[in-house]
Amino acid sequence: LMNTYRNFPMVPRVVFGNGSFNQLGEILLPKRKHFDAPVIFLIDDVFEGKELVGRVPLLFNDKIIFISADEEPKTQQVDALVEKIKFDFRELPSGIVGIGGGTVLDLAKAVSILLTNEGSSEKYQGWDLVNKPAIYHVGIPTISGTGAEVSRTAVLLGPDKKLGINSDYTTFDQVVLDPELCIGVDKKQWFYTGMDCFIHCVESLSGTYLNAFSQSYGEKALELCKEVYLEDLSDNESREKLMMASWHGGMSIAYSQVGVAHALSYGLSYLLGVKHGIGNCLVFQYLKEFYPEGVALFNKMKEKHNIELPSGICSNLSDNDFDTMISVALSLEPLWENAIGIDWKCVITPEKLRVIYQKI
Ligand code: NAD
Ligand code: ZN
Structure with a gap:
């Protein structure tokens, strides 16, 4: 033991x-x-x-x-x-x-x-x-x-x-x-980096690695994210709560793992230098199949704060480029295992990832 x-x-x-x-x-x-x-x-x-x-x-x-x-x-x-x-x-x-x-x-x-x-x-x-x-x-x-x-x-x-x-x-x-x-963080950046925390929670809470330790932190972080992005808090309260959401979100993945959005976002970042927060958002919007409730909440938050994500990021990429992103994403095995389970290779194929990347 x-x-x-x-x-x-x-x-x-x-x-x-x-x-x-x-x-x-x-x-x-x-x-x-x-x-x-x-x-x-x-x-x-x-x-x-x-x-x-x-x-x-x-x-x-x-x-x-x-x-x-x-x-x-x-x-x-x-x-x-x-x-x-x-x-x-x-x-x-x-x-x-x-x-x-x-x-x-x-x-x-x-x-x-x-x-x-x-x-x-x-x-x-x-x-x-x-x-x-x-x-x-x-x-x-x-x-x-x-x-x-x-x-x-x-x-x-x-x-x-x-x-x-x-x-x-x-x-x-x-x-x-x-x-x-x-104080002074640009609104879009506030959204993108805050959504990194929200996505950590969704990926941790719906993952197969979840245990009571991770869940307790993840649930608290998720609750704080919802307050910050869906309610009308004072600026001070919002800053304080998001800071603690980030802390709890980080603690939640310590004992579990992130998932599909992070795996795909790493591919985007590696090939195109897309930064982590925005990269996660770009991917996450197309992950309804994996995280239906999370994506619905994400859309609500995005709407409330009038955030428009850029599009066409992958529209001019070559087959080779797609292969590079797909291979970076697939190499992150613990993330897939957490997201899907030990049989993840039966569900996640290069073609499936390509379809998602093509939408971005
Ligand atoms: P960032 O550090 O790249 O900063 C984003 C932007 O906000 C920058 O332009 C920065 O200058 C600006 N900024 C920061 N503080 C500001 C302030 N008070 N006022 C005005 N502008 C401010 O963004 P991030 O999203 O915090 O970090 C992304 C990085 O974090 C990526 O490199 C990613 O890989 C990494 N990351 C690490 C972990 C981890 O566990 N170590 C987890 C997730 C992401
Ligand atoms: Zn992250």
């Missing part, structure tokens, strides 16, 4: 509340090793020149590096950042702090791992390939939905795959949940 149940890590420390970002200096102080070991802040460049940057608790030779979230994080980008940090400082950093959306949070996780583990980050894409503990790392989300603040993966685009560094060392050592940091 050994190892029947997975023993996975959780974020050991979390602070929640408007203005909690102001406590960051105090939180970092005991983690500072000494004068020469800086804290490196990776910050979404949308904040460059904004007041938030003035509130970052810099000491000694700490450094801010601004990161563009225009593209999803890449293995070479992680490797280049690690090389630069090693070159610029005599000592390994005391900590890495990621401030931004899923893109910057995943980058911060990956950089903290690669500072202590040799070689290129592509070596660690997969499950439990990391050998040594990462540098102390802190996640501070500024947009809610991905659950990256709580998950044990850092999703990277590599030369031949889009796959996470899934390990016990990936999870943040500290998370700061300050809903006020999400």
Whole structure:
């Protein structure tokens, strides 16, 4: 009976509340090793020149590096950042702090791992390939939905795959949940990233891997998503609830898995660079066969917020392109097994996936 149940890590420390970002200096102080070991802040460049940057608790030779979230994080980008940090400082950093959306949070996780583990980050894409503990790392989300603040993966685009560094060392050592940091998120982006959370819930709750642990988090997250996207909450309440929905959605997939939308969305992202949130929405709208209630709710939410999804994304693709997307999607076996069951190969064929991609 050994190892029947997975023993996975959780974020050991979390602070929640408007203005909690102001406590960051105090939180970092005991983690500072000494004068020469800086804290490196990776910050979404949308904040460059904004007041938030003035509130970052810099000491000694700490450094801010601004990161563009225009593209999803890449293995070479992680490797280049690690090389630069090693070159610029005599000592390994005391900590890495990621401030931004899923893109910057995943980058911060990956950089903290690669500072202590040799070689290129592509070596660690997969499950439990990391050998040594990462540098102390802190996640501070500024947009809610991905659950990256709580998950044990850092999703990277590599030369031949889009796959996470899934390990016990990936999870943040500290998370700061300050809903006020999400003020200023563009409405469409708020919808796309929030729907990532909604889709995590639907995929987890209807999956074959579901257990009471996942279900309890998934149901709570789903309830919060419905409040945020279907009721008329105050802006503050809506930000607070979506932040907690993201957290619970992430916890829900820890013990289960995502499903059909994520598998297909990874294909779109790999071939065309379509970003995760919008990619999930583009796919999910055509998944009535798999998630009838979820798709009906999704349409209601989309309508309430007047969101129009782009179309014709796949209209000029070659047969080869479709094959690439299909093979990326089919390679994500745990997702299909969760969604359909162990016999998934009897139900899911390349032709079936092609039909869905052709609609997008
Ligand atoms: P993102 O980080 O790419 O950010 C989306 C946009 O919002 C960017 O333009 C960014 O600059 C902007 N933004 C962020 N905060 C803002 C703010 N407060 N005000 C104004 N603009 C702001 O988006 P995302 O949807 O959070 O993350 C997507 C990434 O997350 C993908 O790379 C995906 O692979 C990853 N992901 C990871 C996990 C995980 O468990 N690790 C889960 C799901 C998705
Ligand atoms: Zn997702």
